[in-house]
Amino acid sequence: MKGEGNRNKAKCLVYIAAFVLVQMAIIVAFSLTVMRIKSLKVQFGAVSVKSMSTINTTTVPSFNMRLMTQFTVKSTNFGHFKYGNSTVTLLYGGTPVGTAVIPMGRAKARQTRKVNIAIDISSDQLSSDTNLGNDINSGVLILTSEARLSGKVHLMKIIKKKKSGRNELHHSN
Known part of the structure; x- marks a missing residue:
């Protein structure tokens, strides 16, 4: 009789251990398939020109503009993404003509954060x-934008992984 109680306790411990192992296997399989951390999508929305001045002389053509745009950070992960201050740079012919600060923020899980920014270019x-001079005369100014956000994706307040989103676009105004 005395040995039977110990056998029942041992069986109970084996069942508990098996249950814990099965639960851990399910959690690992779930985290490797569904909870896989993906890169972020960083995009510009519509760009509007708020003010513009151009001078097209034969010696030194020039332009000054203030652009308004909506910058979006899309998190396709099941955790939120926290990022620090970043910059977006506009280039003309590979030369920077304007920069703007993208303030630090947080994109919620499986959502898109929209940030309105103003960019002064010259x-x-x-x-x-x-x-x-030819581009100013034609009315088309081809600009390239570059932006990079770096931060961490937080999954279930347990897993934290560094990720970044990058944007490179061509605009013509």
Whole structure:
């Protein structure tokens, strides 16, 4: 009789251990398939010109503009993404003509965070480029944008993984 009680306790412990192992296997399988951490999607929305001035002389053509845009950070993960201050740079012909700060923030899980930013651009940094005068005359100014957000994805307040989102677009105004 005395040995039978110990056998029941041992069986109970084996069942508890098996249950814990099965639960851990389910959690690991779930985290490796459904909870896989993906890169973020960083995009510009519509860009509108708030103010613009151009000077097209034969010696030094120039432009000054203030652009308003909606910058979106899309988190496709099951955890939120916290990112620090970042910058977006607009380039003309590979030369930076304007930068703006993207303030630190948080994109919630499986949602898109929208941030309105204003970017002042100027041709002051450009060398005497013969294409600038032609582009101003044609009314089309081809700009390239670069932005990179770095931060951490937080899953269930347990898993934290560094991720970044990158944006490279061509705009014409």
